[in-house]
Structure formats: structure tokens, C-alpha cells
Amino acid sequence: MSYLVEMKGIEKRFPGVHALKNVRFDLRPGEVHALMGENGAGKSTLMKIMSGIYARDGGEMFVDGNPVTPDGPRAAQDLGIGIIHQELSLMNDLTAAQNVLIGREPRKRLGRLDEPELNRQTAEIFASLNLDMDPRTLVSTQTIARQQLIEIAKALSYNPRVLIMDEPTAALNDAEITELFKVIEKLRSEGVGIVYISHRMDEIKRIANRVTILRDGAYIETVEAADTPLSKIIQLMVGREVTQKAPTIPDTSQSPVALEVRNLSRGKEVRGVSFDVRKGEILGFAGLMGAGRTEVARIIFGADPRDEGEILVAGQPIDIRTPHAAVEAGIGYLSEDRKHFGLAVDMTVRANVAMAHMEEFTNRAGVLNEAAMKETAIGYISQLGIRTPSDMQAVRLLSGGNQQKVVIAKWLLRDCDVLIFDEPTRGIDIGAKSEIYALLEDLAAQGRAIIVISSELPEVMRLSHRIAVMCEGRLTGILPGGEDTTQEQIMELATQRDSALRVAEDVL
């Protein structure tokens, strides 16, 4: 069978990083080819070369057997190669439709825009995605998940023959993923070749035909998805075996309450949310996209104002109006949107790690102790396995997953009593994921109260001692963690759209 795209001997170097070493990759029409590897393995870099964003330092690339060197995104588009980037790159001030068809707006004479036609075409694309969105909504008002869907629509609007999806599902929930897979199925049946990058192992089995594995910028192997067990793929990725430990749920019912929230409300997003979390406990938050979990966290953290409600830390009511006050009270929050809210991406790893706890490195005259900062940063780099040439690398230049680890390091350093992790493993590879799980459990064991917001049900179930479920701004129930709770129970609460608040009897 002839290849749609073939890449051979691809080399790419960045200052201090040999990102791709003699990598090969090929794609057939009508297949989903998964590209797997740990954070920083070089997946995004390889795909950026394929889509003309980076120039390769060495190697060859063929499309339909003809050698090509796309020198820009436009050239790649002309070759039929489209890409959905890992990091969102939308124009926030424009509407969904204006984003999707940017550069190809339907026009009337004299450069006038045909706005109704623009919206109609976009609506069609949305419909084909089963996406319920008004083409005229402003991108900036949408959550990351829905922005991700707009990106996908945009890539599809080019009718590409090759579609690269770099972690398209990182921000999506199960229902949306199902929709997306339907679209992928359809594209596949039309002969489109799809490169699929994801850290969600279960997806590989569901969707991929073949899997290519990269490790440390080197090509490892290409295997058939159907006849390779996941454990084998994981082993190829990390170069060792990863064991999934079954969760053990400690009894924390006697521990003091670390954080209590009473009747938290803000507009329609958060309505009368009350819960508590004890020292040593991991409270998971499940729910569908837009259920209001992030909003609850932001309110507790003082990032958004609240209309009503009380926050008690260690039994003391505390008036939190700013994140500063929250941190002073011992609450930390890892945002779900690291690029905008978690990191100063132009600054170094070292500076970002120290950001939330600058006092520790400052003497009374306000002078910084760089040596201590360096030591700390290097400590976390090795503890979390952050792949970076040095602690002085700008965070912008790290791979997505490694950026996420920097955020985690920042909050580990701050050492809060209550830590809220919003999608902590978004874009993190399977090896690092289990390390982070271990880390969270460790933190809990040390007596911290942990709140984990996650859209991955297996993750919530794997980690949580108790599971709070939200739907449309209300807390619809709190379930016990462990084997006894099933996905179905959680989904029931997560879709419980009536107003009756039902608390599953248990715990407390």
C-alpha cells in the first residue's frame, strides 16, 4: 500500500535539545495512526515539521511518494495536511465562525464579507461534528473544552487529506470524545489519514489502527494496535514497566476538617455548593464539561468573586477575596489552563517554580537567593522528571506535559494545607501520571487536604477517597470512593438536571 505521508531520518535540534533523532513515520490513507511517547518525546515537534511550522534539520518527507518540504502552514495546507495544535491558538475576540473560516471568509464584491454565509458554512461544519454551538458566539466566552472543539472544526474545514490531532481530547469529556471519535470514523472511511496523539491509553485501543512509539526523540517501533497489548505499548514508551496500584482508601473520618465550604454561589455557574474536605483526604470532583467545578475552585481561591457563601479553613471562617488571601490561608490552586493562568511562559523554569513562594528565597532586604532557587528547581526537575536542558530554560520551550509538571512543582513548593488540582494530569504521559498519582497520595498521607477536579472518570475513581459530583452549578451528590462506586453512579449524578438536591447517604 502506498503511503499518504512518509517521513524518514528526520532530525531536529533546538538549543540544548536534540529533539528528534533519525525518526521515521508513515501514514496510510484511511487509517488512524497513533503517535505515542512520554512528555517531551518529540511528538509535537515531529508533527510541526510535517505541517510546515518547523523546518527539519535533516531527513526526507514524501507526500504521495513525491519529496516535499513544506515551508509554512500554507504550503502544508496546500498539500492537504491540517493540524490541530496541542496549545490552543484561537482569536479570542472573534466569533467561532470567524475563527473557523479565517482566511477563507465568503466574500461579496469589493472585499465585503458575507456574514450569513460564513455562519451558515460554520454551522454546517459544527453540525457534522454534532457540536451544538452558535457560530456567532465569541470564543473568549467559551471554556477550553469548547474552544478545543472550535479548533477541531477549523482543521476540518480545510477538508484535509491528512489530519494531525495533537492531544485533541485533553480538554474534552467522555461525551465529547465519543462525538469526536464518530467524526474520526467518518473521516477515516473517506480515506483521510489521521495522526492521533494522546496520553489517554484507552483511546488508543478504541480508535487507532497502528501505533508509532517515540522515546527521547528516537523512533522505537511501529505496531498494530489491535494485536499489541496496552502494557506492551506503555513499556515501549517508558522503557520500563508501569504498575497500576489499586487505591487504598484511608479512614479520615476522624481527621479535622481542613476546608469547609458552605452555600457557595455565584450567578448561574455555582449554586449553593457545600462540602468539606478533611486533612489527609482526597476529594475528587467529577462532572460534565461546564458543570462548574472550575468555578467553585476559583471562588474558593479568591480568583473570582462570590455572591454568597462561607469558606472555613481549619474551622475558622476566612474572608477570601484574592488569591493572595487564599494562599495566605493555606489554599493552593492549580489551574486547568496552564498557559494562561499557570505559568509565565517566557520566564525560566526556575523562576516559575519559585513564583508562588518567593518569600522563601528573599531576605529581609528583598534580595533573592538565586542559589537556593536553583537548588530547589533542580530538585523538582529530578523529582518530577521534568524534561528540560536546564532550570534556566524558558518554560515556553518545554513540551506541554513538562510545562504541566512545572506548575505542579510550583505548588508542591508552596506546601499548602489545602491543594486544589484542576485537571492535574492534562497532557501528562502515562508514566508521569502514575508518579503524580503517587505524589498526590503522598501529600494526602502527609495530612494535606487534596481536591482533584478531573474530567477523566477513571482518574477520579482511581484517586478519590470521596467523589463530589456536580451538574449545572449544583453539587448533586457526594459518593464514597473505592471499588463500590461505579461509573454509572457518577454519570447519573452528573446528569441529574432536576433541581432536587440529592446527597447520597454515606460518609461524613
Place this chain on the structure above:
Amino acid sequence: QDEIYIPLISKGFQHQFWQAVKAGADQAAAEFGVRITFEGPDNETMVDRQIDMLAAALANNPAAIGFAALDSQAAIPLLRQAADAGIPIVAFDSGVDSDIPVATATTDNVAAAALAADKMAEFLGGQGSVAVVAHDQTSRTGIDRRDGFLNRMDSEYPDIKVVSVQYGAGDQLQSTEVAKAILTANPGLNGMFGTNEGSAIGIVNAVREMASEGVTIIGYDSGKAQTDAIREGLMAGAITQNPVGIGYETVKAAIAAMNGEALSTIIDTGFYYYDQSNIDNAEIQAVLYD
């Protein structure tokens, strides 16, 4: 509202010169029992701002208007509108090319600068090289003083060479830097003329900072720094106008015009040369300000 209101639209208001004009106008206002306002744009390039000021002044039903035109033609339509409404206009500081103003209270800047040239030539014994630090390249006063000086040098003193004319916007600091650059470029320079207070002080600063010797400085206008420099002997002398007189005469003429009295079209308020020898004379003291 039966008080008599006379707005004066000037070319500026922040500089000492204009403040002295205002003082004269205030004095006349108190004397004759009228209300005046005094307003001018930030710098002398803002022709259209001045016209907006004139328009706002007209809205307040003035009895007469005093006007120092930045551009003598630009304001004519508004002036005509005022004249049609029976509001007499008195020009001050520089004229308006039109017969609308009933009188003009002004200094003959060309003649004053020529006097500065004469004095400079006298100091230099009719030969040497001089430079000019002017305050503006396009405003009437800037042009008149520069050209008054240059033309007199050109016609009367062929052995005096004008080596450089540069502009410092009347800003003391900028004029200082300009003057220093001129001194650097022309090591044997014999004299410098500054066309207004800021320019003159700039020259004094430059000579002081570079410890230059043998440079004769002639200034223009007054102000404490300048009178001090003359007393110290750093500055040879300066031309002063009679700004207080200009302000006073403008208001006085406006009232006269309002009352239908006949006026001479030009009210020459005069200018004076002062130096160490006459700075304390009563006549000179009356026209100095600081």
C-alpha cells in the same frame, strides 16, 4: 451679567513673557473694572487650538477680544464673525494681516533683534563669528528675531560671520544642549544670540558648563536667570520688550474701542537694550520681570 468681559487669546501662557503680559492685562482690568481671561496654547505651533480657544471665547459674549495671532490668516473667519457681531478685536504681540483689528499693541521684533546685532557687533569690534540659538523656526516672533538679527549682520557687518543657527524650542534644557553642540563645533566662537528667555538661558548654561571663554552673549526678554547672568557679567546684555505694557495697552485699547473711541492702529510698546550699566534704572526695572 452686566460685567464687561474681555478674553485675551495669547500665543502661550506658561512662559514668563506671557505671564508678564497677563500681569499687565490684569492691572488694566483692575484699573478699569472689567473682567478678563487670559489663555493660550501650549506651544506656538498649535494654530488650530488657538482658533478653538477663540471660538470658546466668542461663546461667552465678550465685550471685546484681545488676540495674539499664531497665524495671521487662519483666524480671520472667526475674527470676521466677531467683528460682524460688533465685538472689537485688539491684536497684541504680533499683527493680523487684515483690517479687522482696531489696533495692534506690539513690539517691533525685527528692529529689536537688529539692535541686538548692533550691540553684538559693538562688542566684537565688527569682526568675528557668531551663532544664534533661536526658539522657533516657524513662529512669527522666532522668524522676526532671527531674521532681524541675521539681516542686520548681513547688511551692516560683513566681517562678522554667522556660523550656525539652531533651534531649542525655547526649552532651557534643549537650548543648553544645542548651545553646547554649537560651541563644540565652533571652538573659536565670539558671540551668541538667544532669541528668547529659554534660548538665552540655554546659552548661559552651556557657556557655564563648558567653561567657554570669550563668548559674548546677547539675550532677549528678561527673567531672573537672565538678569542674574547680566549682573554676573556672563551675559553682555539683552533686549527686553515691554510685556506688561503690551498687556496693559491691549486691555486699555479694547475698552476704548468698545466705547467707540478712535485708536491709532499700531501701539508700539517699545523695546529696550539693558546691560550691567542700566539694569537698575527705573525705566528698565519697569519692563523687567522675574
Place this chain on the structure above:
Amino acid sequence: MTTTTVDAPKSTLSRIIAAGTHQRVLAFASLIVLLIGFSIASPNFMQTSNMLAILQATSVNGVLAIAVTLVIITGGIDLSVGTMMTFCAVITGVVLTYAGMPLAFGVVAAVITGAACGACSGTFVAKMAIPPFIATLGMMLILKGLSLVISGTRPIYFNDTPGFSEISRGSLIGDFIPSLPIPNGVLILFIVAAVTAYILNRTVLGRYCFALGSNEESVRLSGVNTDRWKIAIYALAGSIVGIAGLLIASRLNSAQPALGLGYELEAIAAVVIGGTSLSGGRGSILGSLIGALIMAVLTNGLRVLSVAQEWQTVVTGAIIILAVYADMMRRNKKS
């Protein structure tokens, strides 16, 4: 929330205005407050002649603000509008007075000169990747110098071109409705505003203004020739500046080569008071128009009240801050 929201067009003009209005009502409130305040404070303020004077005073700054709005929406800034306006006026003077060509040539010369200067700035910004602040600061100085060079540091008068001063001072409307002697300059301001608003909200050029200001990299990655569009936007802004040059030349019946410095800040202030964000991506022409009006009402009102000039400055500064603060507050409350 932002003015980019566009619905299916029905009555075009009303739509264009509506596109802006939604948000602009906010700055509008400040304007009304000022107008009412000054009317109460001085009986002389609310006269037809004074209202016309305010509009007349707005015309030049308003047109400049409109030009700057385009550039600011792309995320840039234009410091050269003041001296560019003068440069266009001087070129018109050369064409009409020195070369003695007919009026229409002068008008075309001003607009083309502006467009060329704008394209120049645009090229610096787009092709040479010079930050807009520096590119237009450089242009500001270059054009200031060239105006003086070309004019020989003397004003160029238009006495030989009959009708030139009518461009701004005459009143077409007044010819038909004598009770409404709105000067042509004001009429031109409104026409320029309407046309630019149309371009901004209804054409590809306008769309790319917002897109570039929102996320330039993403526009580029979408395969759009961003350089070309950016140059086009700066050139359009420049040609609008050319119109401002005509207006001021006509108003002063002369091209004043030294004028222009300082006008850029005033224009930018009007734009920001009007709610356009300096970080790009958001803004409206109607807002800038209202911003320019606020500035003009403020200056005029304080003058009519005979406030001492130094205090006028203080009050203007304070009110600019307050107006934007009020705007912020109301916007926050809405969202």
C-alpha cells in the same frame, strides 16, 4: 460583549451603528454627564454656535482618532498621525499653491500621501518587524522634518485656490437647511466615521484588523498573508489621516508645517476613552468618535467656564481617568 458580534445584516446603516452602540452606550453616558454638567454651570455653553464650535473642534481630532482606531485594533499604535496630517497638508499646499493645480488634485494628493506614509509605517511594522511604537515614532520625526523641508519652514496659504477653505468651513447642510449650519468639516467627520465603521465591520480588511489584534500568530498559521493585510490597514489609516490633513489645512486656510506634534496623544486618548483596547482585538469607530467628542466638550466647557488654564489641564487629566474608570466599572458590572 465586543463589537465584533455581527448578525445577519438587515438595514445596513442601522446595523453598522448598532454593531458599535451596544458597548459604546457606556462612554456615551460620560459624554451626556459632561454636557449636562456644563449646561448647568454656564448658560453660555448650550448655544447652537458653541455646539457647532465643539463639533468643529472635534472634526480633526475625530478623524485622527478614527485612523488610529484601525491601527490600535490590530494591536499596534500610531504616533505619527499628527505630523502625518501636517505632511499631507503640506503636500496639498505644494500641489495647489506651488503647482497651481485644481482643487481635486489637492484632495487626491492628501489622501494618496497619507496612504503612502501609512504603507511605509505598515511596511516597517510588517516586513521589518519593528514594533509599531518605534516605527511610527520614527515616522513621526521623519514626517515632521520633511514637512519643514518641503514647505521651506513657512506656512503655505491657499488663497489662490478658491473653495479650498469651504472643505471644512462651508456648510452644505446649511445651504439646504439654513437653521442647521453644520460645517462641512463635521459632515466629513461623520462620513469618514460611517465608511470606516462599515469597512471595519463588514469587510475582509476589517475582519483582519480584529483578527490580527486578537492573535496574529494564529492568523498567520491559518495561511493568511498577514504582512500584506497589515500594510493595507496602515495605509487605510494613513489615507484617513490625509483627510484630516485636508480638514485642518482648510480650516486654517494654510498648511502649517510645524503643527502636529501632540495631536497623536490626544487622538489615542480619544480612542481609549471610547473603549478600544490598546492590546488590540477590540474596539469601535463609534466609541472613538464619542471619545473625541468627550475631549472636545471637556476642553470647550472648561474654557467657557473660564477656568484658569492650569486648572483646565488638571481637570482634563482627572476626567480622562474618571471617564475610563466609569467605563470599566460599568463594563465589569455587565459581565
Place this chain on the structure above:
Amino acid sequence: MTTTTVDAPKSTLSRIIAAGTHQRVLAFASLIVLLIGFSIASPNFMQTSNMLAILQATSVNGVLAIAVTLVIITGGIDLSVGTMMTFCAVITGVVLTYAGMPLAFGVVAAVITGAACGACSGTFVAKMAIPPFIATLGMMLILKGLSLVISGTRPIYFNDTPGFSEISRGSLIGDFIPSLPIPNGVLILFIVAAVTAYILNRTVLGRYCFALGSNEESVRLSGVNTDRWKIAIYALAGSIVGIAGLLIASRLNSAQPALGLGYELEAIAAVVIGGTSLSGGRGSILGSLIGALIMAVLTNGLRVLSVAQEWQTVVTGAIIILAVYADMMRRNKKS
């Protein structure tokens, strides 16, 4: 890539300079080219006295540029530095001449006034969420007006304060090394630069400057009291402006209340020529210093060459663009 890059401190001073140098070498090349060019063009240019004149001319603008650098690194802008400098000078005049207090009080008054004004702008920006452009534009006007009000639109002379003019004009260095009569003003400029560079690269305040400019929201969500730090940064910038006020007052031996407008653009230009990004997050004091020197060399050189004033303006504009372009090119090549 960015100047935030800091290594473990060894020899502190050399380190501080090194922190900037890495990138700043770029702008430095333009400076050298200019110096060589002017030396060739005029034999009078490369004299000790003229070099001192250039340094002296840099002092005020250099200090202002340093102040503005801090604010620009946070992603803001400060248009008020020119009139704030004047305001500080006027307050010093009031303290020394009107109230007759001893010299030290005047110095302290200038710095405190500057800090207070800066804190004011900072509060507008941080607490009231007014865009820095507008907040400082407002402050620019307010301070301009207040300077005139307080001084009674008259210069305040310092004749009664012996030693005041020594602040800028005297030469401490010259007292020890007579062959090197570097004026105190220049010495002060370098001290201010060194101290500010230290603060910027070695203290929390400096770190937050860069962090705020990089991603303010993420800093806020790290639990940092961003409002307080922002106000502190503006206040620090203000106190540096106060020093500029002292320098100019001492140099002119008077507080000139009408001066100051226009200095802000020159300072900002120096900062940008020095490689500091107007979008925040990147920049260095050394760069701004070099930027200010480039501007001073340029003006002085053209004047020494007796280039006609209008052409001086044109050339300055062109060279500003070219300097930044060259900087861009070299930086692109490096990365």
C-alpha cells in the same frame, strides 16, 4: 533569550552588568557605529569636552528612561515621567526656596514626591484597572497643571540654596581625578542605573516586574498580591523620576514649571531602542542606558555637524528605526 536569565551570583556587580550585557551588546553596536561615524564626519566631535557634554545631556533622559523601563517591563507604560519630573522639581523648589529648608530636605522631597505620584499612577492601574496608558496620560496632565498652579507659573530659582547646582554640575570625580571632570549628574545617572539594575535582577521587586509583564494573571493566581507589587513598582519608578527632577532643577538652577512635555516619548524611545519589549516581560537597564546614549549622541552629533534642524529631525527618525531594525535582525540571527 530573555534578560530575566540570571545565574548564581558571584561577583555581584559584574554579574548585574552581565545579566543585561548578553543581549545589550546588540544595541551597543549601533552606538559604536554612530560614534565612529560622527568622529569621522567632524573632528570636533570626539573631544573630551564634547563626550562629557553628551554624557551630561544623557543624564536626565537616561534617568527617566530607567524609570520607564521598570514600568514597561511590567507590561505598562508611563507617559507622565516628563511632567512628573517637573512636578518633583517644583516641590523641591517650594521646600528649598519658599520654605527655606536645608538642601537634604529638598532632595528627600523630590524623591518622596516622585514615589507618591508613582504610587498614585500605580493605584489607578492596579486597583482601578485603568489601562496604564490612560492612567499615566491623566497623571501627565494633572501634574503638568499642578506644577503651574504650585509654582504660580513662575520658575522657582535655587539661588538661596548654595550647593544645589552642584548636584548636577559639580564633579566629585573631578575633585579627585582632575583630568576626569565627569559631572555629578552623570555619576548619579550611573549610580541610579546600577542600583536599579540590581533591584531588577536581584530582588523580588525586580522578579515581579518581569513576572507581571510575562503573565500577570498567572502571577495573581500564584497567590502574589499583584496590586501591591504593581503599586510598589510604579512608586519606585516615580522616585527615580524624582531624581531626574533634581538633576534637571540643579542643571537649570531653577524649577521650570512649563517644561516636561515631550520628555516621556524620548525616554520611551530610549527604552525601546535599548531592546526592552513594549509588551512587557523583557528588558534591561543597561539597554535603556545605551538607548538614551544613542539618542544623545545622535542629537549632539547632528548638531555638531550643523545639519539643518529640519533634517536633524528626519535623520533622527530614520536612525531610530534603523537602530531597532538592526537590533531585530541580529537578535533573529542569534535565535
